Amino acid sequence: MHSAVILLICAGAVFLVSGDPVSEGDGVHPRSPRVKRAPGDSERDCTATPPYIPPTAKDTTDLLRRLRQGMQSSAYFAGSIQAYIIPAGDAHLSEYISERDQRRAFISGLSGSSGTAVVTNDGSGGGKAAVWTDSRYFLQAEQQLDCNWILMRQYEEGVPTIVEWLVSELGPGGRVGIDPHLVSISTWQEYADALEADGTGKTLLGISDGNLVDDVWDDRAPPSTAPLITQGLNYTGKSWEDKITDIREKMTEQNADALVLTKLDEVAWLVNLRGSDVPFNPVFFAYAIVTANTAVLYLDTNKVTDDVRSHLRLGCTTGVSCVQVEAYDTLLSAVEALAADSGIRKIWISSASTTYAVFSKVPESKQILDASPVMKMKSKKNAVEQQGLKNAHIRDAVAKCEYLMWLEDAVPGGSVTEISGADYLQQLRSRQRDYMGLSFPAISASGPNGAVVHYRPSEETNRPITTSDVYLIDSGGQYKDGTTDVTRTVHFGQPTDYQRETYTLVLMGAINEFLQVFKQGTFGIRLDQAARAPLFSYGLEYGHGTGHGLGSFLNVHEDPYFGGSAGVPVGEVGTFITIEPGYYEDGQFGIRLETLAMVKEADTKYNFNGRTYLTFEPVTLVPFQEKMIKFDMMNENQLTWLNDYHRMVRETIGPELQRQGKNDVNDWLMKNTQSFETSRISSGAKAVSSIFLLAIAAMCSVFST
């Protein structure tokens, strides 16, 4: 009996000394060589003769021909323009934009949230076309662009900026057209300044009477007529009257007599209304102008139903708690009226989110250019919103766990694809209370598709989910009490050692971020390195942000961001932000682990000068997959966090699963959130000095033989 105990301990000790026998010896992971693209491949090859274009690419030859005709001669301007910039945005600089506003995607074929197209016109029907996008969309661009288009890999070394390229492409006196309704103030100024600085008479021309892309868009969708939704106090925690009062306080602090709100989510948040004019974000086309004693909403007045009328207490005509409704397209003239009103000394416009079209109506002497006060107020959730977001994530986790359990069973059968999987997840989510739709198109990505950071499966790219691939599912829902956005990465067979190693580094990055303690007011940029550090230390990285704020039944992306150094800090109690490091092995697999966090007060041993410190509380409660984790790479603090997290998951999601009668899912959850006690021994003991272990080994050899 005694010697059996000793043997057990000795076995443990020897195991601990050797560590994981697989991980140490495999050296540098082999990288796939770049091969020339060939027919049947999923990416274009414009150097081949003839060029190879995959079926996922859009044929834009005729569209570009017609666009260049408009650039050469149009009713909107005299003469011709030599280049036309086509931004991705709408008149509210939205991220998710309605189909009728997706001009860049229409003209180039490149879908995705980020990217700007530029078409040049050589005067004889020809010219160049280029689209700038960031690393999230590089692979996607190669799959969607035809060879009329140059892909400009934004932020990569040696790649010109839009204006650098324009300056080099255009001759002296070249005119660059742009729709001022679709461009921010800073972008307009950047373009205009750079063209002027070239010193050869190049100019930026605002073309506001019509849009040249719209003119060649034959089957453009009509404007949305979707109804508005009223959000009650049980969801918002604050009436629109109180919000307007808060805004007016901020205006007084800034000496602003008027505030123009142009961001759709800011308007929706302010008046506690939602809509569905753009996909995924529950917003509606509207502007708002607030002054000391008026508040006017500019929107499609057909949407003002009795319900909305009552919610806004319309009919009330005077007093600070009155709101008026005006037609959407009267906004610019209303801004002009403010500009001309001698009683209005200063007009606050959001420096980051106002279009040049609106900005140019306000004379410089009246401008207050600063971050909108709504941006910051909206990011710090009140108690009702906090609880709503947490509740939404509990129900969302039920669907996500149900989905992962189902996949474990269904994937080996071979019938599940990226699309059918995502569809089933959407079904599961839709059965949850207060579900209102997806918060963004699900990224359901198997194997190499996982390396396309903002991948969205299409019929052309759809792959089966298999037992030999890594599977990444990044998906979220809109619920009346909150917006969700969660990513988990799993393997239904035997992951490679390299996949486990990189998964573990990503997980360590997420945990490192959760372990940060920081001061009130801290900006995201100070906290970004923590999530990247484990990957960097292995010479690996990811080319996207570490995380973003998210709305209370609103936009899935809002301030703050981990990269941010101004505007909205992360360091405020009640701020929600995703923590989502990743790793992407081009052509092989992608790993991302995205967990929503809420900023709360930290429980510290001391409190220097009576100050409180902040930390992150997990809001997303979905297990990490044990088989993907190499516990011996993690330190004790990380392992403790992981065990605590899984305990929180089982104790929070378990009861909800039981309440919903999903006992099978609860069993699955219990199995997948067990404490990693055994693994912790192996990891912890790695820290024990070899002398100590040799002593134990020697002792054991004495007593056990």
Place this chain on the structure above:
Amino acid sequence: MHSAVILLICAGAVFLVSGDPVSEGDGVHPRSPRVKRAPGDSERDCTATPPYIPPTAKDTTDLLRRLRQGMQSSAYFAGSIQAYIIPAGDAHLSEYISERDQRRAFISGLSGSSGTAVVTNDGSGGGKAAVWTDSRYFLQAEQQLDCNWILMRQYEEGVPTIVEWLVSELGPGGRVGIDPHLVSISTWQEYADALEADGTGKTLLGISDGNLVDDVWDDRAPPSTAPLITQGLNYTGKSWEDKITDIREKMTEQNADALVLTKLDEVAWLVNLRGSDVPFNPVFFAYAIVTANTAVLYLDTNKVTDDVRSHLRLGCTTGVSCVQVEAYDTLLSAVEALAADSGIRKIWISSASTTYAVFSKVPESKQILDASPVMKMKSKKNAVEQQGLKNAHIRDAVAKCEYLMWLEDAVPGGSVTEISGADYLQQLRSRQRDYMGLSFPAISASGPNGAVVHYRPSEETNRPITTSDVYLIDSGGQYKDGTTDVTRTVHFGQPTDYQRETYTLVLMGAINEFLQVFKQGTFGIRLDQAARAPLFSYGLEYGHGTGHGLGSFLNVHEDPYFGGSAGVPVGEVGTFITIEPGYYEDGQFGIRLETLAMVKEADTKYNFNGRTYLTFEPVTLVPFQEKMIKFDMMNENQLTWLNDYHRMVRETIGPELQRQGKNDVNDWLMKNTQSFETSRISSGAKAVSSIFLLAIAAMCSVFST
């Protein structure tokens, strides 16, 4: 024999389970209550009747009376001014300034590198006086200011900025005077804009014909006549001709026809000359203007000796490798000439380091306002400079180790004070090759003085170094091959558990920073949290930067900084930056551990997309004190780094000590850089799960009884 081995292991194991018996139970460290200041105290009490002013404070009553006379009526301006701003800087916005330029210190009594004074004038001989300074100088200010002065604790909540205070103090039409030679462009604009924005006719008035403080400064020192020193290629690694060629390339990239350099260290670096016109920084009063085919140095021409003449190859009158020398005070007229020269389209002035006096001579159409190219070039040391800085730190470590060994012996005798200790260290340093003087006034601080972050011992504050106090020594030297700046904190008796705990957190912060791996071009702000995280997690913090660049026999503070997010990145191979977290317990003790680091390529397992990653290599090689370290708080990576560091110290400094025949110091070094193998056992084993330990304990109890 066997049971003895078991007992030993069991004792270790039991110790490990319980952890440090002192540290766990004492809860929140008791903070000293704020007591009303009383006679004999070291800080002022302006609420007492009569106010209590310590002997370290300066009596400024008569000076302020005379200054206000000048504000009421002066030959430099018509009418009167209601406030006068007295910046800390000189005409080069230097950090260390010559005695004759220390106007803010002279008028207020507050010495130290940071602080701005403002004096108001109520027209009848009275008014207020306030000085703004940052947390490094809060305690010092209470010791040096008399009760004429309000201490404005900059950046603390509720403390007005200078302009907020001026706006609230002055009536409509109030005029605020300032010497434009002593203020940066941005500070001038901040003051001017805020006064204008008040909308009551307040204005900022540049008073350039004379300085009102100088007029009441009876015994002001004359200008320096210190000779120049030439730096050969063996120290600089690059000739001034090559540097000017590099600068001209940057000017071409920026389309600049002229570059005006106003920072003393930038001019010194450019022409490979040094001087001693200001304390501690080996610079001389000079400006430089570079154009495509001229380079002119503006300085006291009496300093141009034959040696300097030969170094600069004066006499050469044409060609791009020629430099001309002009009188120092002709700079402004030279800038005016450039501004009037139609062949000069654009003049590059450093946005951060140019005075408003120079800036205002360049018309807006000709301005290029950007960081000086020298700032960035100077921060990335070449191979010769790298080796020089490393060599200087080896010799500097010899002196520092010798000092610490001597203190261990001398302190118990009771005869060493902060001042006599620092003097002895300076003696030891001065015996090292190429020693040129201190790089800043030594911070030799015993007990509570250590909590005064930028403390400098004076006769009034001098304390003995004892066996019952924490002792902090932050000191550096100027050597012809490099500048040093090192801080170590030690205890010559028995430190308290709280002192050890906070020391360990500071050390963990430093090590965390050294363990960071990051990308090329990374700015300091992304790396700042790593050094603060261990303290934050305990609810503790420090109120100063994490570290700064330092020159090659130049200024002890230069770009980059860990707080910086623009201008000069940390992420460049060859960048030197100090890593210096700290902790300060007001009235009790201070801890700071400052270790110079060089940025080098990291040795990573992988290299994502062929990229290289960067990390920090220690350049300062002085041991950390073992008795101050609670090893059980540290993780395995931190302990490994610490052991590796101490091995590097013994292997690098040991041979130099032997070469210098300092065998006793070498013995001390060997003793103080031993591997913490035993301690690592205790720490590592904390990670072992308690089940494992209970099993060992059970086993031991069986065999050892």
